[in-house]
Amino acid sequence: MARFEFSAEDVVDGSAQHGGADALFQxxxxxxxxxxxxxxxxxxxxxxxxxxxxxxDEAKAYRLELSREMTKKQIAAAQKSAREWLRCH
Known part of the structure; x- marks a missing residue:
């Protein structure tokens, strides 16, 4: 099986800016x-x-797992940041 290595710059500069689900997941x-x-x-x-x-779908599972370790305030901040990102992209 192939292994892919991404840096933050690669993903941000690549398809994440265009809303690609896999890049956003990365x-x-x-x-x-x-x-x-x-x-x-x-x-x-x-x-x-x-x-x-x-x-x-994998992102849904990771998001749920993360939310169990976060405060309600942190989750609200993440949701607000996601809405802001959607507005710009």
Missing amino acids: LGLMYCAGRDVDVDLVEAHKWFNLAALRGN
Whole structure:
């Protein structure tokens, strides 16, 4: 099986700007795991939420798992950030 390596810049510069579900999911993974970026659960939730909205079922599961570790305030911040991203993209 092939393994793909993405940096934050690759994903942001690539199809995530155009709303590709898989690229949005990769951003969520990067922020969740701290790969090339600092761990940020709010950002991870935001990207998983956006990927889920675009049809990535795996993102739904990750978003649910993350939400169990977050406060209501953090979740609200992630949702607000996702709405702002949608407005611009």
